Amino acid sequence: MAEIKIEKKRPVWPWVVLILIVLAIIVYFIYENRDNDDYNDDLNDGTTTEQMDDSIDLQSDSTYDPNQNYSSTFDEFSAFEESISDSTRIAVDSSYTKKAFSNLAKAVVAKADESALQNSEALNYLRDYSTLSANMSSTTQGMEASKNFKTPSEEIVTVLGAIQSKKYPALQSQVSDLKQIAAKVDGSKRMDGQQAFMNSFLNKAKDVLQAMNN
Incomplete structure (x- = not known):
């Protein structure tokens, strides 16, 4: 089976x-x-x-630029402030002093443009100053160098005075003080003998710009 x-x-x-x-x-x-x-x-x-x-x-923000180029007022002021950080070199090192005055001129021009200030002989002078100062010899000393800073200091005061009259009436006394200091910078004397005046001028100009930016 x-x-x-x-x-x-x-x-x-x-x-x-x-x-x-x-x-x-x-x-x-x-x-x-x-x-x-x-x-x-x-x-x-x-x-x-x-x-x-x-x-x-x-x-x-009033400093915004749609082309990503922010208003240079703050940047120019910062550059100027940095360029006078070593007071011992002002009026002693002509190249360092030249840079300080050039940066101050740029900061003043930027503030003038921000304030919609009309063009003037003084403002146009400051616009050109950074280019003109680049042609100054970095070894220029004495009276020749001193002459290079007398005119810009006067034009800086003129433009700051115009800005102050237009937008900052409370700063009249500060600008007047700056004008008095600028008058003490003597183009007929050696630059290195005017260190106190130049330092005082640059620092007072910084204070005026700072007050305008606040």
């Missing part, structure tokens, strides 16, 4: 487990992608909002 072979049924649960694992993986990736999308949306929204806030802040 022939034997009848009966095959045992393979258990189904391994397949069930496998299907559940696959489903779990699919669900995981679906939620992971959705979370990433939400995060990116939040990030983009945050960046956009921040950029808009920055844009509003910049546009509300």
Whole structure:
């Protein structure tokens, strides 16, 4: 009598487990992608909002320039302030002194432009002064160097006086003091003998500009 072979049924649960694992993986990736999308949306929204806030802040700032060139008033003043940080070199080192006066002229011109001051002979002189002063010899000493700073100091006072009359009436006495100091700078005397006057002039000019910028 022939034997009848009966095959045992393979258990189904391994397949069930496998299907559940696959489903779990699919669900995981679906939620992971959705979370990433939400995060990116939040990030983009945050960046956009921040950029808009920055844009509003910049546009509300009087020194903002749409071409990314900010008004040079503050920058020029900072450059001038830095250039007189070593008072011992003023009127002793002609190159250092030249840079200080040149930077002061730039700061005054920037303030004049910001104040919409009309062009004048003094203002045009200061516009050209930085270019003209670049041609001065860095070794120029004595009376010749002193002459190079007498005229710019007078023109600086003239332009600052015009700005003060137009926009800053409370600064009249300070500008008058600056004018008196400028009058003491003597183009007929050696520069290194006028260190106190030149330092006083440059620092007083800094104070006037700072008051106008506040």
